[in-house]
Amino acid sequence: MSSNQGHLASTHADAVVALALLKKALASPPSIGAPPTVTHLCKKPRKQKSGNKISASVFRPHILVCDRLRLWSAPHSDSFHLSALKQLPLNDILQLFGVMLVSIETKTRENYGAGLLHFHQYCDSRHIPEARRMPASDFLLASFIASWAGKVAATTAQNWLAGLHFWHNLHGAPWFGHSILHSASAGLRNLVPDSLKRPRRPPVTLEHMHALFHGLDLSNTFDVSVFAVACTAFWSCCRLGELIVVSSNIFDPSRHVTRSAPFARCSPSDGTKYSVLHIPWMKTSHVEGADAILSNLDNIMNAFTAVDHHLAANTDVPSNAPFAYETADGKWATMTKPWFLA
Template sequence: MSLHHLSLLTSQSPASPPTSWVPGPSHLRPQCKAGEQIFLWRGTNSPPPSTIDNLVIRHIASLANRASLRDTTSYGAGLRKFHLFCDIFSIPEADRLPASFKLLHSFALWAITDPQPGDSIFLRGLRTWHIAQGWPPPLSESHHNRINWSLCSLENIQISRQRPLRPPVTLSMLVALKATLVLSDPFDACVWAIASCAFFGMMRFGEVSVTSRAAFTPSKHLTRAHTFFGVDLLGSPYACLDLPSAKTARAGEIQSVFLNEQGDLCPLAALCNLAQVVPALADDPLFSWRDSRGDIHLMAKIRALERINSILIAWGWGTSFGHSFRIGGASFYLAKKIDPEIVRIAGHWKSLAYETYIRVFEQISSRHLANAAAR
């Protein structure tokens, strides 16, 4: 069964991307000037007393605390980015202050993958925040040495790659995308199908989108005719996307991506919804949408990423990249303790055993990958 010839609904224009990139609101982090954040942004834990229990002494200590720094505004960007990181990775407020070496090491690794102005002093700002809030410095000299080792290693990798490491899309981001997109809208229905398939299918973004209308070729890019639904040996439904051209395939070789049921975020449901909202012919692009006049358009990579990133920014996650879905899907499966070899096969990462495994993978994929989101 392939995807085409279903009903059309009215198109709406995608929203313009907002420009904010901030952590979620919290009573622990009141609105204030950047220079006041290290003093007014607090944690849920109470620091140990640093003076005797006397109002006059405590007041003098507070004055000394604020007078110890001449310029605190430069620390704001790093402190905001730290709380954004904690929001993304669901770090409890109680673990943010005081912060452990493990948390700060993880934050440093994450921050360098998407550098922003002010990042060069983010650890210094977090140290100052701890001291201003009454806590001892969070990192020892050996901790700093370990973090610097990691950052220098990543810098070497980035120089060799000539582009920064991409942060992964997470399951929470996927939930936010679906909650925000209007699935009855042709453009949004296409964006959601792209996001769900790219994540759970661990697909490269160039496999689910095209750079331009002129670049589209049915012999190289996915069309509606390249999509099939079936049932495997266990009676579980799956979808198969036959890529006519893939980065890891030989010239003229078709490479198949198998998609399984995944609860509320299911790519099979996303494809069926796309077929209903955006009916198209067999030779039309798989990931396409119709405007208000009924004209069909392929989904350009830049437009899909603009819509996706506008939603991630609005939810406080900043910007992402195309390969983040492939990386995020693999990270998600591995976090769910899916066999790494299964993840490698499903994601079409090269190995000597690839051709042997892929011949039988279609009939057992649901045993390993189906409903991982629900689990």
Template structure:
């Protein structure tokens, strides 16, 4: 197997103090020796392979422990959807090491190890069977979403690059001391936002958790430096994501062909995300290969229908949401009886894309004699092209959720009901409010009008402005 590692920044120490290994990518694989150890990728993937850690690590691990470490974790990683690692970009390169094989970013918290991982493995081997160890790691992976583990994998990468530059010993990288974590934060301050650094630390914390070791990320130095990172990171903050508006939806409607199965699915998903105030990840697949019945809504979803105040209402259960996990939540759509009606769009999609496979994703569409899932990227690419052609504000996945909540606020729906519609469980709901210069005056004037009506009713006074007019000369 060919391994491609680009040249990372040179270490800051002189070569005379600590010679750096050769980092240039090999042009062709070296000739195999019958007695040579397998490449790092084989160590991870082949249960029968022997470890090459004794060639690289300052601590000589037991071959049996090392093999258990890699085999058990690699078997646990197979519980995740299949995903191939990509060749690292130059900015994402790290020093070659069998401790850190090239794997997808969302697997790094499990498959990147340190000498301390051997101690953790020894504790596991002395207590429970390999079968139970594998089940533990599989369920630890299940406790975090793929996207969360992927972003945490970036934190491990940045920490590894920092330690490589500073020639930090492998033995000191885990458990990372307060001093090492503080140095890592201080080195990153002024290069990104405080939230970015905080997310890197969250990844390191999870990595430490997987390896049964202490975490010093709550010490006072670390906390103080995170505050400094927030201050110095202000220039790197991105502007708030804009909302989807009725203008966006109007142009989307006029540029889709609703006789086309894919377009019918896109329109139904757009209105479900907008009126249901839902994340796209709760409605659509991230990748074609990432389908999971415990996370993705399917054609087996139990739809309920009702009539409320003359409006058709449909709801269906989401098996997973970001805030409730596998408890899921309900997507509730109320008919608007206009071109933006989510109920009409959903019923048209289900009728046109009449897929009999009950395991098909809800927004799958007919594709020839078979069907294809509507992925998040496909949805955003199609809709984004339409919005750009109309010179509308650029939008991202969360823009539908933001736009829907903003529209409901502007039309007078109480915030607590919007929180229930979108599945918010905390006050972070307020982070998504946009255009406060419109939302707040609208709410204030509605409150004034309501108080005026209440006073008029109590005093048996006229309730309309026209009824209050009178002639001063009479």
């Protein structure tokens, strides 16, 4: 073997080792933006349902749906990763991928992961080679969307395409979804059946709030907590997800209101008292959060009094707990969205 051949062999071996190290590192959850207090509802991949299976492939391991963007790949991924390793150290690449992933919420990653599943199921059914799935052609993307015309809502198709686009970006693949895809997407919007169209929800009014007030027992700690959440959401125009958690298993103090959240009572010279409750994370401002102003209005529904009553009635709730209430056995429980809406 000549010296030149030996050098090429050594270079190839180094590249293989570097690529293996990168794949191993990518298999671990990113350390960026994953607070240790957050526990995901789904801790292990679910068993594939009948009629919703996918062909086995080394490019698509059986993993949590929220991890598909990161761990599902294509032949293009290896060439992209090798190119990246020639330009940057391994830690820099992992940092980049981690930062890109935290640009979207976990729930969004799940929605995107569902779109990836449907895309690959379509490709499996049409025997599309792995190499043609990324980068996917304009024609392939349009054909995939057209296959769902009359079966899904336009927003669902848009989410799937957004997920495919992000998947391409994460793996360094160009996005070819242009004129043909745009036409197919427009056609899909026109073919959505009425059964998939959700009517606009009516707004919550003061009459609704008064009905809630008269239907609650404000000597009950649970009802007191419900009333405080409802008044705060109503008068401060908050989303429920910005005040309470979906499940007691999912709690992150950097995103959810806790008992110890910054809370100040103010008494200005004009006599109208108000409180300021800091919400750590909002859908619009993200980590900057926002201050909810709870004014002491001349109304039985005012959030100022409702929150004060909640804090006084639920004094034994720990300071690091989310919006919660005391239970009959002397313990406390998290106010979750399902319980609030029950």
